[in-house]
Amino acid sequence: MNTSYDVKFWEIQRKADRKTVSFVVRWTVARKTKSKSFRTKGLAENFMSDLRQAAKAGEAFDITTGLPVSMLAPEPPSGPTLLQFAQSFVVSRWRGSAARTRETDVYGLLSLIPALVAEVPDRPRDADLRAVLREHVLLPLDRRSEVPRHLLPVLNWLEKASLPLVDLHDPRVARTALDAISVTFAGKDAAANTVRRKREVLHHLLELAVEQKQLAANPLHAIKWAPPKATGTVDPRTVVNPEQASALLAAVQTIGRTRGKRLHGMFACMYYAALRPEEAAGLRRQNCHLPEEGWGLLIVEKARPQANKRWTNSGETHDFRGLKHRAKDDTREIPIPHVLVVILRAHIELYGVAEDGRLFRTSKGKPFSSSAYSGVWQQARRLAFTPEQMASPLAARPYDLRHAAVSLWLNAGVPATEVAARAGHSVEVLLKVYVKCIEGQQTHANNKIMDALSG
Template sequence: MSVTYDVKLGYIQERATRASRAYIARWRVARKERSKSFRTKGLAYAFMSDLRQATRAGEGFDPITGLPLSMLMQQSSGPSFLNFAQRYLMERWNLTAARTRETEAYALFSLVPALVAGLPHRPADEELRQVLRIHALMPADRRKELTRTQSTALQWLEKASLPLTDLVEAHVLRQALHAISITFAGRPAAANTVRRKRAIFHHILEYAVEEQLFASNPLARVNWKVPKATTVVDPRAVVNPIQARQLLDAVSRVGRKRGHRLKTMFASIYYAALRPEEAADLRLNNCHLPTSGWGLIVLEKARPQAATRWTNTGKTHETRSLKHRGDKETREIPIPPVLVAMLREHIARFEAAQDGRIFHTGTGNSYSSAAHSYVWKEARRLTFSPEQVVSLLAARPYDLRHAAVSLWLNAGVPAVEVAKRAGHSVDVLLKVYAKCLDGQQELDNSKIDDALRI
């Protein structure tokens, strides 16, 4: 919404006829004459007094209606964007996982402070995000008490939040799209982040269509190019089997106990292509570990990490269904003898937690992502050259999963079987790992040579 501070207050004009008497308040906004009629002198002077107070407070005026923004907010019908965002999150709260709640709220940390009127005394953006994080975007029974400064920030935000119906205007939508295109520090955001936030914004507006607040999604009418996301695994991040074994050996040398406990967890990510949250919930009853030969893992659940404010239990880890699968769906993964032996040794040495989880701390808890990252960073430092340490090579534990899937594909395992074990669709699998398929070009060239010789 555009605003102007070019305001000049006029006078109260009395106009009488035989049947009635009216009092007309006159003022000028952006050099355009404005007027409003009242039945009594008191109402007219009260209105003019409100205009005067708004100008003294340095408040912007809407050049379209000629009203100060605070008065415009009061007159608008329907929910504000903040109110509707709160309703959207609360309606979905019990239907979504903690990480989904966190991701949606993170998008709103950008959108809500951007979709506001230019009222004076705006709090700092970080103050507004903090109020949203701990109070405004939380269920009532989870809201933290606010300090006086935070309460003032929330009051400003509630007053300044634009009416949801303002989002039919293209310039308002572009204002929102700009907000999700930059980081909180003001730098360009990663393409994947922008696409994710834009998808959430689109879904919020679709929900408004369902609520009959819009006839159609207004975002579809804005010509805005969605940045291209990175979905393909970079081959530079993929380790070969020798490097993988060296990294796993180095993991056990990190710390006094933590590295020993995490070595087999990382090995499960590499040899079975488990996602880290799947490895975190791997249990004894999920594993068939014979004394020789191949074993089998039957995955049932995952154990992702999220901030405690978003979880149902108030703990950082919660057990959920597998990614892209129903609540009781499983995934079977044959595992090689080397992983079978490592799991058997790990279980014998550390035993399982009370709930059957194989990988846990000494007190039975799940390791945090920070703990994973620290151990992995140290293992890379012990394994790689200085040039490799600053490279993309196995920069994250998750890259072990990429290495596993790439190895299976290049070993000639059919894509359907690889997708089944990794928990992908075949289409996604081939798209994501397209650049990691080594040797295919040479094979195809030899086939063409053979055909040309005929």
């Protein structure tokens, strides 16, 4: 903006033609003449008074418009809105992300974007805002379907109301964002892990904005805010002992006509080999060494995580992915006890394998959905557990079989390095996650302290 303090005023002039009368205010800024016409003398005098007061207060005048800086209309914000930048953020991360990561990114933005809007009339329902974001706006162009007619007004409103990205430099706006990720869509306090994941999404979005020079700095760095603490450790109350695990696996086989029997081997892999559900779903015959006697070996190389079709590369509910926290083509070898060898040999003999060698599938050859195997698991718990155990968190989820396996290995004295290798963890993460499940350490430590005291 080019400004000057060289301002002079002329008297108000009255101009009349055959039909109208007008009053003209004339003044100069940096010796350049400016003028403005009004229909009444009162309006002209008020305008002239405003100009004189600004000059008297020592205010600079814009040479282009002739107005004092305080009377200039605010410049429209430059740069994208949050909605526009969120779209580019999703696209930038899409190719290198797993389906569940894509879903997590969008889920976090579903909380943020509807909260960071201007007060534009006729705000749509939050459910409709989330629907248009989730199903259309926050997808790559080649995956977007045509927006339904009833959602077009919702999209138009959102495009008008979305705040400029640069507004996040205002601490009040940044705090609004943090407040939004701290509650559920129903307005209740969100779980600690959920808040932390959404905060990571916000952080990554802002870091990308800084990288692309849309923001000068990450606004979160200027806000004193701490996410709720998440334990990050396995609850020992969820861990079953070998007898309880055997009872559960036996109960699984009795569920349904064939579903429980088809899932028995998958659950057994999660307990005896500490496989994640998606790793068990991707297990193939060529990954299994199953001798008639002694220990066998599983070579885990692929996983089949489940996600909504809109997030997967294949357009199916189960993608083929590499192993979690490992390089794309890395594998993991897991020695398995003979009891699991027998279970897998029997499963293959009874149900065969899919065309690609997969062991575990429905009667129609599809991978089991998480809702299907979780339903079988809950029925098995009701058969194997007492009412008190059913009401407890003991083996509440199929994933708890994996926790039980790793806990058993650690308490059996298997070195942490070996347990970590079999479970697909780093040693640091292993000991952090399972610290509460390692038994017998307290007595050993007490004895060492007593020996030191008595010595």
